[in-house]
Amino acid sequence: MTAALAALTALVAVSWALGDGLLRRDGRESGELRLVMSWITGLVVLFLLLLGLDLLGLPWGAANLAPAVAVVLLFCWFGDRWRDCGATAPGRWSLGWGDGLAAAALLLFVACTALLWNLHPDFIYHWGIKGWKFALARGIDAPWLASPEAAHAHPDYPNLVPSLFALTAILGGSHQEAPVALWSALYFALTVLAARALLARLGASPFARQAGVAVVALTLAMFSVGYLQAGGADTLITLAVVAGGALLAGEPDRHADVRMGWVAAFAAAAKIEGMALAGSLVAVYLLRRWRQAGSGQRLQLPLAVIRTSWPTAAVAGIWAWQVAAHGLFQPANAGAFDLSRAGVVVPELFRSLMTVNWHGLPFCLLVLPFLLAARRVRPLAAVCCLQLAFYLYVYLSAPVDPREYVITSAARLYSHLVPAVLVLLIATADRMTHDRPAVTPPTPPLRPAAERPGR
Amino acid sequence: MTRGRTVFRLAVLGLLLWAAFGCTVEIYRCGWLRWADPWSAAEPGTWRFLSGHVARLDAFLGGIGEHLPPGTTVAVSSAPGTEAERFLRTLWLVYLLPEQRVRHARTTAQGLAADYWIAYGTRLEHPRLTVVDETEEGTLYRVAER
Numbered sequence: 001m002t003a004a005l006a007a008l009t010a011l012v013a014v015s016w017a018l019g020d021g022l023l024r025r026d027g028r029e030s031g032e033l034r035l036v037m038s039w040i041t042g043l044v045v046l047f048l049l050l051l052g053l054d055l056l057g058l059p060w061g062a063a064n065l066a067p068a069v070a071v072v073l074l075f076c077w078f079g080d081r082w083r084d085c086g087a088t089a090p091g092r093w094s095l096g097w098g099d100g101l102a103a104a105a106l107l108l109f110v111a112c113t114a115l116l117w118n119l120h121p122d123f124i125y126h127w128g129i130k131g132w133k134f135a136l137a138r139g140i141d142a143p144w145l146a147s148p149e150a151a152h153a154h155p156d157y158p159n160l161v162p163s164l165f166a167l168t169a170i171l172g173g174s175h176q177e178a179p180v181a182l183w184s185a186l187y188f189a190l191t192v193l194a195a196r197a198l199l200a201r202l203g204a205s206p207f208a209r210q211a212g213v214a215v216v217a218l219t220l221a222m223f224s225v226g227y228l229q230a231g232g233a234d235t236l237i238t239l240a241v242v243a244g245g246a247l248l249a250g251e252p253d254r255h256a257d258v259r260m261g262w263v264a265a266f267a268a269a270a271k272i273e274g275m276a277l278a279g280s281l282v283a284v285y286l287l288r289r290w291r292q293a294g295s296g297q298r299l300q301l302p303l304a305v306i307r308t309s310w311p312t313a314a315v316a317g318i319w320a321w322q323v324a325a326h327g328l329f330q331p332a333n334a335g336a337f338d339l340s341r342a343g344v345v346v347p348e349l350f351r352s353l354m355t356v357n358w359h360g361l362p363f364c365l366l367v368l369p370f371l372l373a374a375r376r377v378r379p380l381a382a383v384c385c386l387q388l389a390f391y392l393y394v395y396l397s398a399p400v401d402p403r404e405y406v407i408t409s410a411a412r413l414y415s416h417l418v419p420a421v422l423v424l425l426i427a428t429a430d431r432m433t434h435d436r437p438a439v440t441p442p443t444p445p446l447r448p449a450a451e452r453p454g455r
Numbered sequence: 456m457t458r459g460r461t462v463f464r465l466a467v468l469g470l471l472l473w474a475a476f477g478c479t480v481e482i483y484r485c486g487w488l489r490w491a492d493p494w495s496a497a498e499p500g501t502w503r504f505l506s507g508h509v510a511r512l513d514a515f516l517g518g519i520g521e522h523l524p525p526g527t528t529v530a531v532s533s534a535p536g537t538e539a540e541r542f543l544r545t546l547w548l549v550y551l552l553p554e555q556r557v558r559h560a561r562t563t564a565q566g567l568a569a570d571y572w573i574a575y576g577t578r579l580e581h582p583r584l585t586v587v588d589e590t591e592e593g594t595l596y597r598v599a600e601r
Contacts, residue, residue, distance in 0.1 A: 101471075101475075112485060112486075115489075117485045117489050117503075119503070119504040124504070125546050129549055129553060132550075133553055136554060148558065149549065149556055149557060152546060152549075175553065207464065208467065211468070212467075218471070218474035218475050218477070219474050219477075219478075222478040225478075225482050226477075226481030228485075357481055359473065359477035360473075361473075361474070361477070422470075429463050429466070429467075432459070433457065
């Protein structure tokens with residue numbers, strides 16, 4: 001157990017170092033958003049390195065991965081000295097009562113996960129078994145994925161989650177559930193930090209920020225424990241929605257282009273649903289960038305498109321190649337759109353809003369159309385609406401029993417959006433009832449890169 | 456502070472209290488289910504990782520595991536439960552035997568395309584099946600080549 005926990009800790013640290021090294025400083029980025037973006041970037045880079053080793057036929061393990069990580073870190077180190085690194089924000093953290101409640105919720109989630117009380121059922125059927133198979137194969141076990149025995153395990157899904165499980169098991173020297181399930185604690189913490197950054201960027205008052213952070217953390221703990229979400233991939237999508245929302249709430253520029261690219265790739269690497277999310281995040285972001293760009297700046301848009309799209313293209317391209325090369329695509333993932341299924345799907349979706357472990361919170365999704373009217377939160381509200389529309393499309397087209405399909409998945413899919421929508425709701429209500437005109441937090445003064453200590 | 460602001464603060468505090476209540480209920484319920492372990496043997500779809508049925512299955516596999524070389528194909532038949540639930544029990548075996556290629560088998564009538572056969576909670580009779588190991592929980596057979 002100790003070795004597996006040490007492996008988990010090392011991988012968490014390495015992924016942060018990779019992301020922090022690769023992302024150029026953005027003076028307007030808060031400390032918490034910097035952490036979130038560093039980890040998201042680092043996890044995607046780590047995954048791309050694993051995919052690279054797999055494509056080269058090199059087995060996963062410290063001997064092959066360490067040189068690859070070292071090369072990237074050296075590139076970042078030298079790159080920092082060769083280029084203009086922008087500026088850094090003061091990075092002050094002011095903690096409040098909401099942060100304290102959020103920390104308590106996180107600790108409860110960690111305790112439940114470490115005790116394996118809330119291990120996701122799909123950890124057994126899907127994510128966990130893939131992780132063990134990949135660990136034994138020291139890479140993506142394509143022959144097993146292509147075999148009939150793996151048909152239940154969604155062989156055509158992207159593999160970020162099981163790859164991280166496998167790497168943890170390889171480096172830790174054993175297959176143990178608790179250390180790999182604790183990856184979910186990282187996603188939980190990052191989602192709370194991203195919610196904090198999103199509230200700040202929406203100009204929420206100090207009370208709304210603290211309350212919003214606490215509500216998001218308690219909601220995550222409530223559902224992730226009650227509905228058994230540890231060790232699954234849904235928490236990654238939740239994180240991508242909130243983190244993407246924080247970027248959509250800021251000013252689009254070249255820094256945001258890069259960050260949005262990594263967030264979209266993170267979503268795409270997590271689940272099939274994440275592929276759709278990546279598309280809508282990038283599309284809404286680029287639309288916003290295009291509308292805010294002056295006529296002279298529109299010439300830079302092709303570069304922005306490349307910056308926001310290439311990480312997702314890399315992740316999705318390798319995934320599509322693997323699916324095609326090994327014949328992994330499952331027929332159950334595609335079907336003809338059939339509107340007549342709405343008679344079953346829509347009532348079941350409403351019934352799922354009342355799933356006991358949710359305590360009614362998914363009803364907040366019903367306000368999404370109204371949030372589209374609020375200019376400041378419109379981009380993220382639009383992304384959430386597009387994601388819901390995608391889920392509805394899947395329910396109306398998948399060639400399986402629609403009632404069963406909704407019953408077994410809708411409550412889980414709501415978890416992708418509920419935390420983000422709660423934040424939007426609180427921020428919008430806060431703004432509507434503010435005593436004085438809401439102000440955007442002042443942009444921290446920029447300091448030249450040369451003045452940054454320790455770099 | 457305006458009335459609207461007061462209403463907003465009360466509403467957000469209400470939401471916060473509701474979320475805290477829900478969180479407490481879910482953690483309590485999760486813990487209670489862990490210790491009460493109310494799951495039925497016939498419904499593996501409801502089992503949780505630490506339930507007694509999984510522990511028994513794991514102990515059974517621990518006992519017969521030495522006879523199952525890595526990479527071999529293992530067919531699984533089990534009881535009790537509906538066909539859908541028996542399939543889910545096989546998925547637990549897939550998880551617990553990652554080094555083998557475990558596949559679900561309804562009956563021996565479907566063919567014997569496997570190196571070994573596990574009958575969990577049931578027994579099988581077939582001329583090509585030879586008992587390798589047997590416990591109260593189930594039996595491991597070797598499948599003879601045709």
